[in-house]
Amino acid sequence: MTPGAGRFAPSPSGELHLGNLRTALLAWLFARSAGRRFLLRVEDLDRARAGAEEVQLRDLAAVGLDWDGEVVRQTERGALYEEAIARLTAAGLTYECYCTRREIQEAPSAPHAPQGAYPGTCRDLTEAQRARRRAERPAAIRLRASVTDWAVTDVLHGRYSGLVDDFVLRRNDGVVAYNLAVVVDDAAQGVGQVVRGDDLLPSAPRQAYLAGLLGVPVPEYAHVPLVLNPAGRRLAKRDGAVTLRALAAAGVGPEEVTGLLLGSLGLPATLPEALTAFDPAALPRDPWILDPQDLTPRR
Structure with missing residues (x-):
């Protein structure tokens, strides 16, 4: 395997929405396409909600993701x-x-x-x-x-x-x-590739500088476009049926969601096919504008 793992690191503040899941899929595709291990870290120092971690892990598995090793939690570190x-x-x-x-x-x-x-x-x-x-x-x-x-x-x-x-x-x-936590965690876990939303790009210089002071490697960064609502704001649960649970209640299953998210990236509708076709250079650079009303079947 390629040295230096990839990772996804959600905060357990609630259910993952489609923007979170799209970033998780991208982090997985970046890692697996390069032959890297893929790790899952729960960033629960500040925003943990009871039961949220279990729901998030369930949803990540439901869209087809797997990960290597045990889940790591910041509160244990x-x-x-x-x-x-x-x-x-x-x-x-x-x-x-x-x-x-x-x-x-x-x-x-x-x-x-x-x-x-x-x-x-x-x-x-x-x-x-x-x-x-x-x-x-x-x-x-x-x-x-x-x-x-x-x-x-x-x-x-x-x-x-x-x-x-x-x-x-x-x-x-x-x-x-x-x-501090993210730099220490990535170094301790051997993370060599950080894929996350491009709203976090301004954090990267601080983290890279701190990594140098601590004498640890700076990972490869890939800050991916966000999912925005029609008003141009970052997608959130207040926008409607944007979580797996809400979409399932409206008749949209996780396989359909996976296909939708991969399609928004110009990729085939299943993870095995998407992994074969994945090319970072071909990824869209602009945000994906999504109207949640377009996701649910018309009654």
Whole structure:
């Protein structure tokens, strides 16, 4: 098998909708077509809903996906995250931050800082200032970045340069931030290929930069187009029958859903046929506009 696994990593916040399932199919096709293992990771640090994981795994299997090894859950991996933060701290690459969201929004930008960057309010506090702020509220931990942007290469987007600021590694409630967890998880699992929605492309430079600081490989990125509703907004369950359960209740089975999703990618209607025909270079680059009303049989 090709070194470096592929993966799909949903958050168990509810049922997967068609946009999630389309991305999962793409992640599987990218991995399997390259002879990679395909892993499943549940990103349950912050948004877990009781029973959601079981439903998501059932739905992924229903559309024909399989995966290698056991499912990994982020809530079982806290020691790995804390070890990474400790290494960065020992290297002088972290600092405590006491800012509220409102304080960050109202603070003037740091000189020469990119739009949207953390303004550096807590970067150079004295020990006395930190002690005073600690008495007021718990501290988050931020990365002390030495760059303002970083470039990655994406299979579909080519070279992409994006913002890198002093982003949060651990929030002040003790929950590890996504950007740290995903880098640590991918390295620990031997993930060499990350396929996910292109709304996450701006996160890739931060994660690639952090991977370099931690001395772990940067995976190959492929940020795929989203599914949007007719109003141009990202598809969501509020749009109607967009989950397997809702579609099944309307008379649309999982095999039909798989065929529909693969067809939206210009691929044959079954996974074995789609795998044979799969070519990343031929994938659509634009979002798929979907009106859920077109999915269910007319009564």
